[in-house]
Amino acid sequence: MTKNKIWLSSPHMGENEQKYIKEAFDHNWVAPLGPNVNGLEADLEGFLGEEKKIAAVSTGTAALHLALILLGVKAGDEVICQSLTFSASANPIVYQGATPVFVDSEPDTWNICPGALEDAIKERTALGMKPKAVIAVHLYGMPYKVEEIHAVAGKYDIPVIEDAAEALGSHYKGQNCGTFAPMAILSFNGNKIITTSGGGALVCPDEDLKKKAVFLATQARDQAPHYQHSHIGYNYRMSNICAGIGRGQMEVLEERVAQRRGMHAFYTEIFSGVKEITLLRAPGTDYFCNHWLTAILTESFEQREALRLALDEDNIESRPVWKPMHLQPVFKDVPYYGGRVAEDIFDRGLCLPSGSNLTDTDRERIRSAITKFLSI
Structure with missing residues (x-):
């Protein structure tokens, strides 16, 4: 089923x-x-x-x-x-x-x-x-x-x-x-x-x-x-x-922000001690992020894709981070300034399910799929 x-x-x-x-x-x-x-x-x-x-x-x-x-x-x-x-x-x-x-x-x-x-x-x-x-x-x-x-x-x-x-x-x-x-x-x-x-x-x-x-x-x-x-x-x-x-x-905005931040805390706990995976976190106490989407950096493009496909196998949606605009075919001829930071984030970055309406049952499925992937 x-x-x-x-x-x-x-x-x-x-x-x-x-x-x-x-x-x-x-x-x-x-x-x-x-x-x-x-x-x-x-x-x-x-x-x-x-x-x-x-x-x-x-x-x-x-x-x-x-x-x-x-x-x-x-x-x-x-x-x-x-x-x-x-x-x-x-x-x-x-x-x-x-x-x-x-x-x-x-x-x-x-x-x-x-x-x-x-x-x-x-x-x-x-x-x-x-x-x-x-x-x-x-x-x-x-x-x-x-x-x-x-x-x-x-x-x-x-x-x-x-x-x-x-x-x-x-x-x-x-x-x-x-x-x-x-x-x-x-x-x-x-x-x-x-x-x-x-x-x-x-x-x-x-x-x-x-x-x-x-x-x-x-x-x-x-x-x-x-x-x-x-x-x-x-x-x-x-x-x-x-x-x-x-x-x-x-009327429920602040509650929704708290729920999204709760999902980020959920992933922080799952990936604690996993050195090859890091989360996008606030760089200091001045920053308060609503964590609309929780995003992670994996060790490599191959690991990112393997995790994405493992989640998909369990009918769990995840998505690579935004593809940088300077890599988009429609913008191939416009000027670009900088190095490869955005490209590297795109290669290794993955957005995880972050909805404020996710249930405890949803979270346990997510935890199980990620834990299984990490143990392979």
């Missing part, structure tokens, strides 16, 4: 999502916008603090696209992006007709390397192509080296866009990820810490910029009694139904 699938990270519904959705149906708020959208934005603003303003949109990718537009990125420009990330961090650069410039990771957090970042800025500027922005990612919920990255970018007067798609609930020195840069993005895709089914948010520094983002996200319709457009707009606003799911999810 086939065992039930244990997924890498599946949606985890609470008890109150239905309440907000029912209210939307009861009041016929099924069109885009409505009280749930306003409520979710307020909930997120209250959670993040730092007087940030939120524009709820259809995806995290849409939020990043809007951030680039608002920073004035245009065709022919260059934008620096962390290479070890999901493609959604880089694709919006191309939407604008700009060119991504990829930068290697550092081994402590697996995020964008400050030294390689400065090398990239110096060389691109010397070539007459000073980057218009830097996209820095909190990979798997691990905060990047905030002070070093922002110091480098600030030195050359280049704005940072904070890709916190995987990092809601993570913080650095007590400050929430998503609040360090002029603009940041969040994702509520089905596999994230909390979900709106599909959705995201742009984190803005003030109400004026939020209004500009919302204007662009609602087809950039001018103030007129007829349909008039003086700018190109986008259909990027979050629906009231999806926002209702998000409102219920926000």
Whole structure:
């Protein structure tokens, strides 16, 4: 008999999502916008603090696209992006007709390397192509080296866009990820810490910029009694139904973070004393990681694949870490700066089932499969 699938990270519904959705149906708020959208934005603003303003949109990718537009990125420009990330961090650069410039990771957090970042800025500027922005990612919920990255970018007067798609609930020195840069993005895709089914948010520094983002996200319709457009707009606003799911999810966010961190502790115990396997861990007490996904480094590509296939044999999903963007066929001709840190992490890195809804029975199956593999 086939065992039930244990997924890498599946949606985890609470008890109150239905309440907000029912209210939307009861009041016929099924069109885009409505009280749930306003409520979710307020909930997120209250959670993040730092007087940030939120524009709820259809995806995290849409939020990043809007951030680039608002920073004035245009065709022919260059934008620096962390290479070890999901493609959604880089694709919006191309939407604008700009060119991504990829930068290697550092081994402590697996995020964008400050030294390689400065090398990239110096060389691109010397070539007459000073980057218009830097996209820095909190990979798997691990905060990047905030002070070093922002110091480098600030030195050359280049704005940072904070890709916190995987990092809601993570913080650095007590400050929430998503609040360090002029603009940041969040994702509520089905596999994230909390979900709106599909959705995201742009984190803005003030109400004026939020209004500009919302204007662009609602087809950039001018103030007129007829349909008039003086700018190109986008259909990027979050629906009231999806926002209702998000409102219920926000009520259990801290619980979900604790459950994900509990899965990381579970794997830490399993791999204690296994010298050839290490976990992605916070490099110090300043870093608080939500451990959206628990990721490990094996001894070799062969060991990584052997473990992945052993888990798959027991119908347990695991997945190699993101393939670096500079290795992707679609980006084969764009500039890259750094060494082989990201490539090595990709070769040896594996993401393990990390969902907040995994049961004790699931965990015992995972433990058994890993223990069996390690004893071979």
